[in-house]
Amino acid sequence: MIDDASRPAGPDDFIGALNALYDSCNRPPYRKLAEVSEHLGELYGRRDLPSLSTTGIFDVLAGRRKRLPSAAWVASFVLCCQRRAWQTGVRSDDPGTASLPGWQARLRAARSAVRDDVPSPRSADREAPERALAPPDGEPARPVRLTESQRATVAGYGPHGRGLLGRAAAGDADALYRVAVLLGTDPARGGEAVPLLIEAAAAGHPGALDLLDASPDGLDAREAACHAHHLGDRAGRSGDRAGGEVALVYYKAAVQGGRLDAAFAITEILRHADGSPGGRGPGG
Numbered sequence: 001m002i003d004d005a006s007r008p009a010g011p012d013d014f015i016g017a018l019n020a021l022y023d024s025c026n027r028p029p030y031r032k033l034a035e036v037s038e039h040l041g042e043l044y045g046r047r048d049l050p051s052l053s054t055t056g057i058f059d060v061l062a063g064r065r066k067r068l069p070s071a072a073w074v075a076s077f078v079l080c081c082q083r084r085a086w087q088t089g090v091r092s093d094d095p096g097t098a099s100l101p102g103w104q105a106r107l108r109a110a111r112s113a114v115r116d117d118v119p120s121p122r123s124a125d126r127e128a129p130e131r132a133l134a135p136p137d138g139e140p141a142r143p144v145r146l147t148e149s150q151r152a153t154v155a156g157y158g159p160h161g162r163g164l165l166g167r168a169a170a171g172d173a174d175a176l177y178r179v180a181v182l183l184g185t186d187p188a189r190g191g192e193a194v195p196l197l198i199e200a201a202a203a204g205h206p207g208a209l210d211l212l213d214a215s216p217d218g219l220d221a222r223e224a225a226c227h228a229h230h231l232g233d234r235a236g237r238s239g240d241r242a243g244g245e246v247a248l249v250y251y252k253a254a255v256q257g258g259r260l261d262a263a264f265a266i267t268e269i270l271r272h273a274d275g276s277p278g279g280r281g282p283g284g
Contacts, residue, residue, distance in 0.1 A: 184224030185257030225257025
């Protein structure tokens with residue numbers, strides 16, 4: 001495995017370190033890592049981490065992305081590699097989250113190296129570096145002005161939808177991503193969702209990056225529905241009424257995008273509800 005004391009000096013070195021970790025874990029299939037990522041909350045209690053996609057893993061390891069991956073993406077990737085290596089006998093143990101501080105330090109060092117690399121006057125006319133630095137964690141995306149039709153659609157999902165509108169107006173990257181997912185599950189509105197995903201991705205949002213990667217020829221409602229289903233699953237894990245209401249929002253959107261299995265989740269939530277949960281989707 002990689003020596004934690006060795007800190008890569010820049011983005012290329014950091015991506016190289018991720019590749020070295022992947023190689024040391026016997027290069028598990030990307031789809032297996034993606035499968036493990038769906039269970040990180042159960043395995044390590046980290047429900048804040050994003051799921052991985054096969055295209056996202058490939059793009060990062062191949063250096064195809066212009067920005068460094070987010071801290072959350074790195075944590076997911078490291079945990080999944082370690083877990084898969086332990087499952088297949090490549091490792092005798094799974095260090096779990098104990099390895100994450102070292103990786104986050106590497107990531108900060110790589111970002112710092114780019115910030116400190118200020119071009120001198122003589123090099124000002126050279127080409128810009130191929131890989132740009134991702135914004136620091138938590139940096140907001142640019143505020144986006146939604147159309148009245150878009151606002152009405154999102155507000156139609158009830159309190160959660162209206163809350164997303166306020167956060168998106170303030171430039172919250174996660175809110176922009178979620179608004180894009182809700183709009184994108186409508187096959188007729190995929191084109192409207194793409195600019196929102198681009199803004200969220202520019203702020204380093206892993207879900208937005210993965211959804212864009214999965215739809216290179218324009219947002220596919222089925223891909224958006226998969227993300228909506230995942231968001232519904234995450235909200236529903238809380239087990240409380242508020243989480244159930246949020247889960248309903250995304251499951252309804254998932255059904256609209258073609259994930260008909262989400263209808264079963266909706267039925268279960270309604271069956272266990274004391275009353276009618278808030279947040280009706282358009283036409284719901």
